[in-house]
Amino acid sequence: MTTNLSTPSAAAATTAGANAPQYAISAAIDKIYYGDFLAVRDSVIGVEKGKITGFIGPSGCGKSTVLRSLNRMNDLIPIFRLEGRVDFMGQDIYAKDIDPVSVRRHIGMVFQQPNPFSMSIYENVAFGLRLNRYKGNMDEQVERSLRRAGLWNEVKDKLKQNGLALSGGQQQRLCIARAIAIEPTVLLMDEPCSALDPIATRIVEELMLELKQDYSVAIVTHNMQQAQRVADITAFFSVDVSKGGRTGYLVEKGPTKELFDHPREQLTREYVSGQFS
Numbered sequence: 001m002t003t004n005l006s007t008p009s010a011a012a013a014t015t016a017g018a019n020a021p022q023y024a025i026s027a028a029i030d031k032i033y034y035g036d037f038l039a040v041r042d043s044v045i046g047v048e049k050g051k052i053t054g055f056i057g058p059s060g061c062g063k064s065t066v067l068r069s070l071n072r073m074n075d076l077i078p079i080f081r082l083e084g085r086v087d088f089m090g091q092d093i094y095a096k097d098i099d100p101v102s103v104r105r106h107i108g109m110v111f112q113q114p115n116p117f118s119m120s121i122y123e124n125v126a127f128g129l130r131l132n133r134y135k136g137n138m139d140e141q142v143e144r145s146l147r148r149a150g151l152w153n154e155v156k157d158k159l160k161q162n163g164l165a166l167s168g169g170q171q172q173r174l175c176i177a178r179a180i181a182i183e184p185t186v187l188l189m190d191e192p193c194s195a196l197d198p199i200a201t202r203i204v205e206e207l208m209l210e211l212k213q214d215y216s217v218a219i220v221t222h223n224m225q226q227a228q229r230v231a232d233i234t235a236f237f238s239v240d241v242s243k244g245g246r247t248g249y250l251v252e253k254g255p256t257k258e259l260f261d262h263p264r265e266q267l268t269r270e271y272v273s274g275q276f277s
């Protein structure tokens with residue numbers, strides 16, 4: 001039997017006190033394996049409500065693996081195995097009776113390479129709505145999503161044109177519109193700007209800052225300037241090679257300015273000052 005997650009309005013966030021952070025997702029990852037390979041260990045992270053959380057760290061430290069584990073996207077990899085807990089709205093998304101499709105309905109994802117479907121701009125946005133048997137006014141919801149993604153004015157006169165005919169930056173905003181059309185609670189973004197030029201990057205970054213008013217966002221980025229521009233909270237991961245493997249782990253996390261200006265850990269200090277990458 002599979003269980004759907006309850007509606008976002010029923011969100012049961014951690015409320016230890018009035019000023020305590022409110023988490024849309026809180027994860028305590030003990031271990032993540034790909035087959036026998038221990039890819040990530042000991043990482044306690046959260047996605048705070050209404051904020052942007054950035055994941056930074058050197059290549060191979062497990063940023064994308066951790067991000068994809070937050071909405072069970074890694075389930076699509078048969079050798080993936082997670083030990084630990086990922087809670088969304090007070091429920092462990094890896095519990096046996098949870099439907100992963102329902103998880104992804106509430107926790108959307110935008111990928112590194114813009115990946116619109118080869119169909120019209122309109123149908124790209126309507127796709128998830130149709131899949132979820134949306135009962136409202138489809139035209140209105142498509143327009144609302146495209147407006148929210150800052151793309152409406154550029155595409156309103158060519159909604160029937162194939163989404164693949166747009167520029168890279170427009171394609172990424174179309175993918176964002178597609179992701180938010182079904183009104184998820186959380187948006188996971190895996191290096192969403194790495195395939196974009198600086199102007200398109202800046203537009204998507206501005207969009208992220210607007211989207212956090214309505215969504216809780218987590219973003220993987222290689223770009224430390226980008227983390228400083230958009231992330232409220234930053235989590236720094238590194239790679240442990242001490243046991244002969246290459247295992248990623250969380251070194252520290254905190255408010256972005258604090259992490260960059262006054263890191264607690266020596267390793268973080270060396271990374272943010274560009275001593276290794």
Ligand SMILES: Nc1ncnc2c1ncn2[C@@H]1O[C@H](COP(=O)(O)OP(=O)(O)OP(=O)(O)O)[C@@H](O)[C@H]1O
Binds near residue numbers: 058065
């Ligand atoms: N599908 C997979 N099968 C096996 N190993 C994988 C798979 N995906 C990732 N890995 C391994 O897990 C480790 C973490 O990879 P991941 O892509 O999460 O790191 P990352 O920090 O996002 O790296 P990058 O910044 O280079 O994108 C790496 O050693 C990688 O080779």
